[in-house]
Amino acid sequence: MIGRLFKFHGGIKPAAHKDESASAPIRRAPLPSRLIVPLRQSTRATATCIVEVGQKVLKGQRIGEPEGLLGTAVHAPTSGTVVDFGPYTMAHASGLRTRCVVIEPDGEERWIEHAPFDYHGTSREESLAWLRECGIVGLGGASFPSHVKLGKGAGIETLILNGGECEPWITCDDRLMRERAADILAGAVILRELIGAREMVVGIEDNKPEAIAAMQEAAAASGHGVRIVPIPSLYPAGGEKQLIRVLTGIEIPYGKLGADFGVQCFNVGTAHAVYRAIAHGEPLLSRIVTLTGNVEDAGNWEVLIGTPIEELLPLARPKPDTDRRIMGGPMMGFALPRLDVPIVKGSNCIIAASPKLFPPPPPEQPCIRCTECAKACPAELQPFELYWFGRSKNFGKAQEYHLFDCIECGCCAYVCPSHIPLVDYFRFSKSEIWARERDKAAADQARERFEFRNFRQEREKAEKAAKLAAKAAETRAKLAEAGSDAAAAEPAPAAEDPKKALIAAALARAKAQKAEVKPQNTDNLSPETQAEIADIEARRKALAGADGVAAPRTDAGPAAAAAADEPRP
Amino acid sequence: MLTALLVMAGIAIVLGAALGYAAIRFRVEGDPLVEKIDAILPQTQCGQCGFPGCKPYAQAIANGEADINQCPPGGDEGVRKLADLLGREFKPLSEEHGVEKPKSVAVIDEQTCIGCTLCIQACPVDAIVGAAKQMHTVVEPLCTGCELCVAPCPVDCIAMVPVADTVQTWKWKYPVVEIRKAA
Numbered sequence: 001m002i003g004r005l006f007k008f009h010g011g012i013k014p015a016a017h018k019d020e021s022a023s024a025p026i027r028r029a030p031l032p033s034r035l036i037v038p039l040r041q042s043t044r045a046t047a048t049c050i051v052e053v054g055q056k057v058l059k060g061q062r063i064g065e066p067e068g069l070l071g072t073a074v075h076a077p078t079s080g081t082v083v084d085f086g087p088y089t090m091a092h093a094s095g096l097r098t099r100c101v102v103i104e105p106d107g108e109e110r111w112i113e114h115a116p117f118d119y120h121g122t123s124r125e126e127s128l129a130w131l132r133e134c135g136i137v138g139l140g141g142a143s144f145p146s147h148v149k150l151g152k153g154a155g156i157e158t159l160i161l162n163g164g165e166c167e168p169w170i171t172c173d174d175r176l177m178r179e180r181a182a183d184i185l186a187g188a189v190i191l192r193e194l195i196g197a198r199e200m201v202v203g204i205e206d207n208k209p210e211a212i213a214a215m216q217e218a219a220a221a222s223g224h225g226v227r228i229v230p231i232p233s234l235y236p237a238g239g240e241k242q243l244i245r246v247l248t249g250i251e252i253p254y255g256k257l258g259a260d261f262g263v264q265c266f267n268v269g270t271a272h273a274v275y276r277a278i279a280h281g282e283p284l285l286s287r288i289v290t291l292t293g294n295v296e297d298a299g300n301w302e303v304l305i306g307t308p309i310e311e312l313l314p315l316a317r318p319k320p321d322t323d324r325r326i327m328g329g330p331m332m333g334f335a336l337p338r339l340d341v342p343i344v345k346g347s348n349c350i351i352a353a354s355p356k357l358f359p360p361p362p363p364e365q366p367c368i369r370c371t372e373c374a375k376a377c378p379a380e381l382q383p384f385e386l387y388w389f390g391r392s393k394n395f396g397k398a399q400e401y402h403l404f405d406c407i408e409c410g411c412c413a414y415v416c417p418s419h420i421p422l423v424d425y426f427r428f429s430k431s432e433i434w435a436r437e438r439d440k441a442a443a444d445q446a447r448e449r450f451e452f453r454n455f456r457q458e459r460e461k462a463e464k465a466a467k468l469a470a471k472a473a474e475t476r477a478k479l480a481e482a483g484s485d486a487a488a489a490e491p492a493p494a495a496e497d498p499k500k501a502l503i504a505a506a507l508a509r510a511k512a513q514k515a516e517v518k519p520q521n522t523d524n525l526s527p528e529t530q531a532e533i534a535d536i537e538a539r540r541k542a543l544a545g546a547d548g549v550a551a552p553r554t555d556a557g558p559a560a561a562a563a564a565d566e567p568r569p
Numbered sequence: 570m571l572t573a574l575l576v577m578a579g580i581a582i583v584l585g586a587a588l589g590y591a592a593i594r595f596r597v598e599g600d601p602l603v604e605k606i607d608a609i610l611p612q613t614q615c616g617q618c619g620f621p622g623c624k625p626y627a628q629a630i631a632n633g634e635a636d637i638n639q640c641p642p643g644g645d646e647g648v649r650k651l652a653d654l655l656g657r658e659f660k661p662l663s664e665e666h667g668v669e670k671p672k673s674v675a676v677i678d679e680q681t682c683i684g685c686t687l688c689i690q691a692c693p694v695d696a697i698v699g700a701a702k703q704m705h706t707v708v709e710p711l712c713t714g715c716e717l718c719v720a721p722c723p724v725d726c727i728a729m730v731p732v733a734d735t736v737q738t739w740k741w742k743y744p745v746v747e748i749r750k751a752a
Contacts, residue, residue, distance in 0.1 A: 043736045094739040364744075424744035431740040438738065443612035446713045449694040450614045450622060456695075 006249040008242045010376045011234040012411045014168050014331070016207055021292040022171040024299035026179055029289075029315060035077050035103045035306035036088050036342040037063065041135075042143035043092070045070040049101060055082045058112040060283050062133075063101050072135045072145045075283040076103055077304035079110040091327055091344045095337030103306070114281035119190060127194055127278075134277035135284045135345070139269035140238075141328065143346040146270055150194050157262035159197040160247055161188050161271055163204035163211065164231065164238025167329030170349040172288040173268050175300040177204065177211035181218035184268050187275030189224050191266055199227075202268070203247050205237055206230040235331065236409040240265045242378050254405055269348075289343060291316035293326070293351035303343050309350060310339035318352040326351040330358065331410040365418035373412035373422060379405045383412035383422050390429035395436070398429050406430075472501035479508050602631045609650045611642045614693035615715030617667045622693065630655070641667035642714070673729040674712040675719065679704050681726035688718035688727060 039047040047064030051057060057076040064074030083104045087097035119127040128147040137143040140162060161184070165173040177184060192200050202219075204212050212230050219226040231237055231246050241252050243265060250261045258265055266274075269287065276282045285305060289312070292298040296317035303312060309325060326333040327347055335353075373383035381402055389398035406426050413422040525533070606627035613623070618639035620626040629635035630651070637651040638660045645662060652659040662669060677688070677697075684702040696712045699705030707718075719727045732738075 040736070090736070092736060092739075093741075094734065094736065096734060096736055096739055098736065421744050424741065427741040428743050435738065435740055439611070442713070443610075445711070446612040446614065446694050447607070447623070449696070449711065450612065453693060453695050 005229070005231060006246055008237075008245045008378050009380045010378045010411060011236065011242075012376055012414050013233070014235055014414065016233070017169045017292070018171050018174065018207060021169070021290050021298040021300060022174050022208075024297075026175050026288055026300045026302055027315075029301040029303045029307060029312060031078060031105045031107060031109075031304070032307045032311040033104070034083065034308070035080075035105065035304060036100045036308055036340070037074060037077065037103065037306035038088070038090055038098050038100045038342065038344060039064045039074055040090065040098045041072065041074065041137060041345050042070075045072060045137070045143070045145060047071055047074045049085055049099065051076075051082050051085075051101060053082055053085055056080070056106075057082060057103060058110050060112040060114055060285060062283075063103075066132060070145055070148060072132050072137055072147070073283065074101075075135055075285055076101075077285040077306050078103070078105045079108050080105040089338045089341050091336070091341045091347055093334035093337075100306075100342070114283075116281050117278050119194070119278055124194060131274065131277060134273075134282070136270065136273050136277055137284070137345050138267055139273060139287055139345060139348070140267035141332075141346050141348060143344070146191075146266070146274065149264065149266070150191070151259060151264075154196060155262060156195045156197045156259060156264050158199045158201060158248060158264075159188070159192045159195055160243060160258075160263060160265045161200070161202040161268050162238060162240070162243055162265050163202055163208070163215070163268045164243055165208070166205055166233070166235045166238035167331050167333075167349075168235075169292050169351055170290050170329050171292075172290045172300050172348050174208045174211050176272060176288050177208070177268055178214045180272055181211075181214040182222065183275045184271045185215070185218050185222050185224065185226055186279065187271035187273070188226065188266070189222070190274055190278050191271060192224075195264055197264070200225070201227045201229055201247055203229050203231050203237075203243050205233040207233040235411065236378055236407070239378065239407055239409060241407070254402060284345060287343070287345060287347070289347060290349040291352075292349065294319045294322045294354040294357050295352050305345060306342045308340050308342050309336060312343065313339075313350055313352060316352070319354065321354045321356065322352040323355060324353040324358075326353055326358075331414070332408060361421065362419045364420050367418055367420060370417060372415045372417060376411040376415045378409060378411060379407055381405055383426075386429070387420060387422050387425050390425035393432070395429055395433050399433065403429055403433070468499065468502050472505040475505035475509055476501070479505075479512060482512065600628075600631055603627045605654055606630050606651065609643070609647060609654065610640060611647065611713075613642045613713040613715040615642060615713070615717060617641050619666065636660075636663065638663045639666045641669050644669040671731045673714045673731045674709050675707045675714070675716070675727050676730045677705050677707055678726040678728065679706065681724050683724055685723055687721040687723065691717045691721045693717060 039049055041047075046067045048067055049063065050065050051063045057063060057080060059076060059079045061076045062073050063076050063082070066073050080103045082101055084102035086099065086102075088100040088102070089095055090098040090100075117127070117130050119130070128150055131150070132145065132147040136146045138146060138149065163173055163177055165171070188200060188202070202215055204215065206212070212228060215228045219228050229247060231243070236242055237246060240258060244250055244252060244258050244261075244263050248263060250258075250263060252258060252261060273284045273287075277284065286302050287305065288300050289303045290298075290300050291313060295313075296319065298316055301312070301315060309327075313325060325336045325339065327336050327341070327350055328334065329349060330351060333349070333351065367384055367387060369384055371382075371384060374381070377383055379402075383406075385401050386398050386403055386406070389395070389401065390403075403426060408423050408426060410423050413420065416422060603624070604627075607624055610623040610627055616622065618626045618635065620629055620635065626635060626640065630637060637655065637657060638648045640647055641662060643651075648662060649659050651657075675697075682699075682704050684699060684704060686699065686701050686705070688705060689697045689699055693715060694711055694713055696708045697705050697718060698708060714729065716729055719729065734740075
């Protein structure tokens with residue numbers, strides 16, 4: 001790689017507001033009264049609960065078994081008792097609920113036994129499995145599992161550590177780099193070995209000189225040939241594709257990932273978590289969270305996963321006019337639906353918002369096609385076109401204009417002179433398109449199943465008819481073999497209609513059975529009974545004689561034959 | 570004069586032959602319009618349109634025997650898509666065929682089910698499992714919410730339950746700024 005930097009298209013320079021929270025060192029948040037640990041740490045990755053209500057758990061004990069490829073293990077952030085397992089509001093814009101394990105801390109912070117993991121002495125697969133076991137996911141916000149991102153361990157030339165932290169207000173990575181630079185680099189070296197990259201670059205926005213200095217010092221001390229590269233502060237330089245572009249000049253096209261071009265990106269916080277997991281054997285139990293905005297005491301706190309916001313935010317002493325709490329940054333974050341929402345692995349910042357600090361957006365005006373948004377778009381899209389398509393629900397066209405390349409960074413809405421909430425339209429369009437794809441898949445499945453059911457019913461009908469015909473033919477053949485007169489007299493055309501044939505066959509069978517019947521209680525009879533039987537036999541014979549006379553007339557058809565065959569009392 | 574006639578006749582024969590050949594060679598099996606209409610229909614196979622399934626309704630629309638606004642599960646949006654496809658005017662859903670409801674699935678009260686198999690026979694997509702005198706249950710991901718199993722149940726143990734949003738299916742709302750209300 002060369003020493004020069006590249007530029008990405010667009011970008012904005014919003015007021016950074018980093019100083020509010022960056023000056024104070026990281027503090028450890030006190031234990032909350034309860035920890036709500038979601039088993040779903042991101043939209044796709046879930047875990048199965050493996051503890052019971054009432055069970056005592058130790059710090060670092062597994063409480064969630066990973067599900068599927070994207071799942072990672074979930075651990076008890078502290079020692080205590082599991083008091084509930086049920087749905088709680090999750091840290092998501094929807095305000096939906098998800099299964100959470102609620103733990104009441106005992107205050108002792110007793111660790112489960114854990115030991116450093118020797119990743120040199122084990123295979124790569126085992127190391128990745130260990131990271132999954134430790135619940136390591138990307139701490140930059142998307143919570144993508146790191147063991148998946150580390151991939152196959154081939155074809156990656158450059159490992160990039162993302163210290164961009166380009167969103168205003170957030171300073172958790174900044175503080176982490178200042179205070180724990182050596183640990184971050186140690187984690188990065190582990191990541192580099194696991195992914196098999198030759199080169200390692202740390203990209204840090206140049207508005208964090210202290211972090212850059214600390215990292216450079218640590219890099220020099222470690223001697224692993226890590227390059228610390230200050231990059232110009234321009235939102236969204238910390239976006240994965242933008243950072244790769246700035247550092248390597250590679251532009252990642254639609255539908256591709258950095259890994260396709262030999263580049264993989266990890267957040268500095270993730271590298272730190274990897275270091276803790278390998279060098280100390282500690283699962284991911286806490287993260288650094290910036291508490292800032294409309295507060296008296298902004299700063300960064302080391303917070304246990306599962307700490308409810310209502311217990312965390314008071315540490316920063318929010319001012320009384322706080323009316324909203326934003327999780328994430330002001331550009332890409334979302335207003336929290338409730339205050340009992342817990343901190344999850346992807347929560348980097350909580351901003352207390354007030355009408356003064358974040359005034360409500362002015363009313364939306366019509367789009368005048370000034371193309372300011374297109375100039376600002378780091379993905380080189382045409383947001384005004386996407387807006388028109390989204391607004392008119394012309395989603396096919398929106399996809400043609402590469403809606404799914406949009407990273408929802410909010411640059412377009414930031415520069416829009418008409419104050420159009422462009423990103424809201426894009427999010428709406430995206431979720432509508434996904435919903436339609438789901439509906440389409442469901443409809444296709446229903447159609448297929450309906451068609452198969454019709455086919456099955458037809459087939460069953462045909463099978464039944466064939467079975468009936470075969471049975472009828474078989475019975476007739478059997479009777480013919482037995483040489484029964486009645487069977488011989490059976491009319492042949494009946495074979496054409498399987499149902500009629502079956503009825504005829506059944507009748508013939510019944511008749512044959514009747515012929516076979518022999519009176520069973522004929523021994524030791526009294527003379528009166530004998531006389532009675534003889535009398536009945538005589539009557540029967542007389543009737544059989546009558547039948548014999550009637551028989552020639554049965555040629556008229558099976559129905560008539562059946563009628564004639566009826567035993568008469 | 571004769572030459573001109575011969576030339577024109579010759580061209581006509583050649584082109585006619587070419588067209589005739591193409592008609593056989595590139596023959597389209599089935600009616601593509603029916604397929605296109607069928608692709609828009611929601612495939613609930615509920616029969617609310619008055620036809621035994623989505624395909625027959627599509628056939629009827631293509632033949633001009635049915636109107637485009639008879640499919641309640643497809644909703645107004647389905648009608649709009651059909652109107653676009655067929656170049657007709659949009660018209661609201663016809664009331665006699667029912668109203669658009671939120672997506673629901675059938676749920677069998679397993680305490681009450683007597684195992685009569687009537688619902689299994691009614692289900693157009695084979696989404697109910699069970700056997701005679703055994704409890705039945707609905708395979709939720711396969712249920713289209715057509716409600717055809719509700720009526721045959723002799724003990725009324727089938728309820729239609731609206732599908733709840735999950736994180737995967739949750740949708741961002743259409744951005745609305747109510748300027749008038751604020752004023």
